[in-house]
Amino acid sequence: MTAGLLFSIVIAYFFILLVVAWYTGRNSNNESFFIGNRNSNWMLVAFGMIGTSLSGVTFVSVPGDVGKTAFSYLQVAFGNMLGYVVIAFVLLPLYYRLQLTSIYNYFNTRFGVRSYKTGASFFILSRTLGATARLYLVVNILQNLLQETFGNQFTVPFWLTTLIILMMILLYTFEGGVKTIVYTDTLQTTCMLSGLVICIIYILNHLDLSVGTSLQAMSDKGMSQIFFWDPNSPHFFLKQVLGGAFITITMTGMDQEMMQKNISVKRLVDAQKNVMTLSVIFVVVIILFLFLGGLLYLFAEQINVTASADKLFPTLALDARYMPPAISIIFIIALISALFPSADGAITALTSSFCIDILNLQTGRPRSEQQKKNIRRVVHLGFTVIFMVVVLIFRQIDSSSMISVILKVASYTYGPLLGLFAFGILTKRTVNDDMVPQIAIAAPILCFGLEYFQQYIFGGYKIGLELLIINGLLMFIGLWLCSKDFQKRGLVS
Structure with a gap:
C-alpha cells in the first residue's frame, strides 16, 4: 500500500464524517451535545452501539486470542446477554423515571453529593483508561503501517499520528456531540462489520474451505472449544458468564458514554428495544470475530507466519505477500471504523460527565447558553489533550493483548460503581456520605x-473476570457497614 493511497483513504473517510457532523450539528446546543435532545432513533442507536461496544480491540484482539483461549470468549458474550437484560429492565427504567442527563446524578438523589462526585470520578477514570487503551491499539497499528509505507524516506513520530487522529475526532464531535455520534457510529459500524464479513469470505475462498470444513479444521487444532469446566481455570464457564454479565452491567449500564446514547431515545420502551436488539446482534458479531480468528490461524499456518495475538490480523492483512491490496484497504477502513466509535463517544461522554457532574454546569450558578457552550468546548479540548497523554503512556507499557488490559482495568475501576x-x-438504607470516597x-x-x-x-x-464482582461486593459491604435505614419514598422500589 502506497503512502498516497493510505492518506487518501483516511482523508476520504474523515471527510464523510465531517459532512455527517455538519449536517447533524447545525443549530445544536448543550442539550443536543449531552443527550441528543432526547430524540434519537432507537434503531440507529442500537446498531451504532455495536461499534462502540466492540471497538478496534475486538477487531484485532478477539481474533488474535483464539490461538490461546480458543472460542472461550463466547462464554463472556453469553454473559453479556444476561447483563443487557438487567440494563433494559432494571437500570433504564430508573434512569428514565428520574429523567437523568448524567446517570451519576442518581447517587446525589439517593446518597448525597460526595457519593455523586465519587461515582462520576470513577467513571471519568474508568472511561479515560479504557478508551485510551482501545485507541492506542489502533493508532499503533496505523503507526506501524505508516513506517512500513514510508520506509527510510520519512519517519512519522507516534505522537504526531496520535495527535492527527485526535484532532479529527475533535473536529467532528465538537458541536453536535451525541446527536452527531448516533449517526457517525451507524456509518462506522456498517464499515467495520462489512470488513469483517469480506475478510471471512476471502480467507474461506483462499483456503478452499466451507464453513463446516473450516470449523472441523479448527476443532482438530483445539481452537473451537467454547466451554471450559475446570473451576481453577480463568476461563471456567461460570466465571466467564458471570464476569461477562457484570462487565456489561457496569461497562454499559453504569457507563455514561453508553447510557448517554440510550437515554437520548425519547421513550423508555424504545430504549429497551434498543438494548435487547443490541444483545442479540452482539453475540452474533462475536461469533463472527472468533470464527475469523480461527481462519486467520489456519491461514497463517499454511503460509508459515508465526505472528499471534494482537499482531496476527494486521500482519496478514497489511502485507502484500499474504493478502491482496484490496483486502488491505478493507482492513484499514474497517480498523478506522472501529477506532473512531471507541474514542469519539468516550471524549463526548467524559465532557458531558465533567461538565454536569463535576462543574455543575446545569445546576450551578446561572450562566447563559453561550457561556455553558464555551465551558463545554474547553472541557472537550481538555479531554482530547488527556487522551493524547495517556495514549503516549500506553506506548511505554505495550502489551501483547490489549483486551486483557482493558478487562483488568475495568475490574478495578468499575467495581465501586457496581457496589x-x-x-x-x-x-433502602442510607449511607454516611462522607465515608463513600474512602x-x-x-x-x-x-x-x-x-x-x-x-x-x-x-x-x-x-x-479471572470475577474480580469485578469481588470489587463491587467489597464496596457493597463497606457501604452497608456505614449505613442506616433509608425511609424516603419514591427513589427505590
Whole structure:
C-alpha cells in the first residue's frame, strides 16, 4: 500500500464524517451535545452501539486470542446477554423515571453529593483508561503501517499520528456531540462489520474451505472449544458468564458514554428495544470475530507466519505477500471504523460527565447558553489533550493483548460503581456520605491484595473476570457497614 493511497483513504473517510457532523450539528446546543435532545432513533442507536461496544480491540484482539483461549470468549458474550437484560429492565427504567442527563446524578438523589462526585470520578477514570487503551491499539497499528509505507524516506513520530487522529475526532464531535455520534457510529459500524464479513469470505475462498470444513479444521487444532469446566481455570464457564454479565452491567449500564446514547431515545420502551436488539446482534458479531480468528490461524499456518495475538490480523492483512491490496484497504477502513466509535463517544461522554457532574454546569450558578457552550468546548479540548497523554503512556507499557488490559482495568475501576448502584437499588438504607470516597478507594486496593497474594490464599484457584464482582461486593459491604435505614419514598422500589 502506497503512502498516497493510505492518506487518501483516511482523508476520504474523515471527510464523510465531517459532512455527517455538519449536517447533524447545525443549530445544536448543550442539550443536543449531552443527550441528543432526547430524540434519537432507537434503531440507529442500537446498531451504532455495536461499534462502540466492540471497538478496534475486538477487531484485532478477539481474533488474535483464539490461538490461546480458543472460542472461550463466547462464554463472556453469553454473559453479556444476561447483563443487557438487567440494563433494559432494571437500570433504564430508573434512569428514565428520574429523567437523568448524567446517570451519576442518581447517587446525589439517593446518597448525597460526595457519593455523586465519587461515582462520576470513577467513571471519568474508568472511561479515560479504557478508551485510551482501545485507541492506542489502533493508532499503533496505523503507526506501524505508516513506517512500513514510508520506509527510510520519512519517519512519522507516534505522537504526531496520535495527535492527527485526535484532532479529527475533535473536529467532528465538537458541536453536535451525541446527536452527531448516533449517526457517525451507524456509518462506522456498517464499515467495520462489512470488513469483517469480506475478510471471512476471502480467507474461506483462499483456503478452499466451507464453513463446516473450516470449523472441523479448527476443532482438530483445539481452537473451537467454547466451554471450559475446570473451576481453577480463568476461563471456567461460570466465571466467564458471570464476569461477562457484570462487565456489561457496569461497562454499559453504569457507563455514561453508553447510557448517554440510550437515554437520548425519547421513550423508555424504545430504549429497551434498543438494548435487547443490541444483545442479540452482539453475540452474533462475536461469533463472527472468533470464527475469523480461527481462519486467520489456519491461514497463517499454511503460509508459515508465526505472528499471534494482537499482531496476527494486521500482519496478514497489511502485507502484500499474504493478502491482496484490496483486502488491505478493507482492513484499514474497517480498523478506522472501529477506532473512531471507541474514542469519539468516550471524549463526548467524559465532557458531558465533567461538565454536569463535576462543574455543575446545569445546576450551578446561572450562566447563559453561550457561556455553558464555551465551558463545554474547553472541557472537550481538555479531554482530547488527556487522551493524547495517556495514549503516549500506553506506548511505554505495550502489551501483547490489549483486551486483557482493558478487562483488568475495568475490574478495578468499575467495581465501586457496581457496589454503589447495587446498594442504592437493592437496599433502602442510607449511607454516611462522607465515608463513600474512602470506601471506593479501599475496595480496589483490597482487590489488588487478593489478586497479588491469590496463590497463598486460594491455592490453585486463579481469579479471572470475577474480580469485578469481588470489587463491587467489597464496596457493597463497606457501604452497608456505614449505613442506616433509608425511609424516603419514591427513589427505590
